[in-house]
Amino acid sequence: MIDHMDDVKRAAETPTAMALLGVLAFGAEVSGYDLRQWTRRTVGHWYTTPAHSQVYRELRSLEAAGYTTSRDVPQMGKPDKVLYSITDAGREALGVWSAKHPPKPLALKHHTMLRLFLAHDTDPAVLRGFLEDHREQTLAALEDLENESATLGADRSQRRQAAVAEWAAEIHRGDLAGTELALKMLDEGD
Amino acid sequence: MIDHMDDVKRAAETPTAMALLGVLAFGAEVSGYDLRQWTRRTVGHWYTTPAHSQVYRELRSLEAAGYTTSRDVPQMGKPDKVLYSITDAGREALGVWSAKHPPKPLALKHHTMLRLFLAHDTDPAVLRGFLEDHREQTLAALEDLENESATLGADRSQRRQAAVAEWAAEIHRGDLAGTELALKMLDEGD
C-alpha cells in the first residue's frame, strides 16, 4: 500500500513535472492551457515546454501525487475548464526534489546549427533564410526575458527567479552573436 | 513496393539521424561506439547525443534506408565490431533533407537553471555546489569547441563546420557569464 503510494509520487518527480510545478508555485490557479502559454514565455526559453497533451497528463499525474488540486469550472457547450493550484505537499516536494537531485548536464538541440553543419554544398541563400528566421526568434526570446527580469527584479523574494531570466538572456545573447558570426561568414562567400 | 521503400527512408530522416549521418559525412569508417564518443565531443555540445542503444538503432535504420553501409570485423571472444560508412545516397539525402526542412525552434533543457528557479528557500550552499559543477562542465565544453574550431579553421572546405563550433562556443560563453552572474547573486546573500 505504502509502496504503491511511493510509486505514484515518484512517477511525478521528473524535471518536466517539477518545472511545471515550479511555475504553479508562483501561486496562480490556472488551466492547463494557460499554464502552457505562460510556461512558454518564461521557463520555455531555457527549459522546453512539452506539447499540450503532455502538459495535461503531467497535471493529472501531479494531482495523483497530491502536489496539485484541481477545481472544475463548467463551461457552456465546451468541455469543463479545469483549474489547478499547487498544494503544500507540492511546495514541499519541490524543495526536496530540487536539493537532492544533482542536475543533469545541459541538453541542447540547436536545429538551425544542424542545418549549417550539414551544409557542405547547400545554396547559401536557403541557409541565410534559416539563420535570419532564427535571429528573429532569438530576438523575440530576449524581449520576453528582459520583460521578465524587469518584472521580477523589483521583488526581493524573487531574486533567484530574476537571476534565472538574466542567465537565460546571456545564453540567447551568445546565440545571437553566433548567428551573426555565421551570417557574416556566409556573406564573405567563397 | 515503392511505397514501402519510401516509408523505410522516411523513418531514417529525423534530425538525430541526420546529425549522426552528418558526422559520418566527414568520411571516416567508424563503429557505433566510436561514432558516439566522437559525436559527444563535437556535435554533442549543441545537439544532444542519444544513449548508445539509440545510436545503434539509428545506424541500423540508416543502413536500411541505404544511407550507410556496414562491414563486420570479427573479434575474438567479443561480439563483432561493426564499422559504418556513409554512401553516396547518404550524402545526397543529407543535402536534400537539410535544405527542405525548415529548422525547428531551439530546444534547451537547462537542468541547473531549473534548480535555481525552483529554489525559493533552498540552502544556498547546495545551490552553489550545483552552479560550480555546471561551470566546470561549461569550461570543458568550451575547451572542446576551441580545439574543434582550431582544427577545422585551417581547412577552407570546412568553414561552415568551423563556424558552427564558434557559434556553439558563443552560446557556452553566454552560459558561463550567466552562471557567474548567478554565483555573484548567491554571494551577495540576503
Add this chain to the structure above:
DNA sequence: GCCAGCATGTAAGGAGTTACATGATTAT
C-alpha cells in the same frame, strides 16, 4: 583484485510528438 573503458546488444518503460476530435469566440 577491482574498476574503468571498450564494444555491442536486448528489454521495458517513460517522455514527447503529431494527428484526430469537438466546439465556441474573435478577428480579418
Add this chain to the structure above:
DNA sequence: ATAATCATGTAACTCCTTACATGCTGGC
C-alpha cells in the same frame, strides 16, 4: 467566409533513457 485562438482531451506512435547482459583489456 475563413482562419486563428481558446480549451480540453484521446490515440497512436516515435524517440530516448535506464537497466540488464556479456566479456575482454589496461591501469591502480
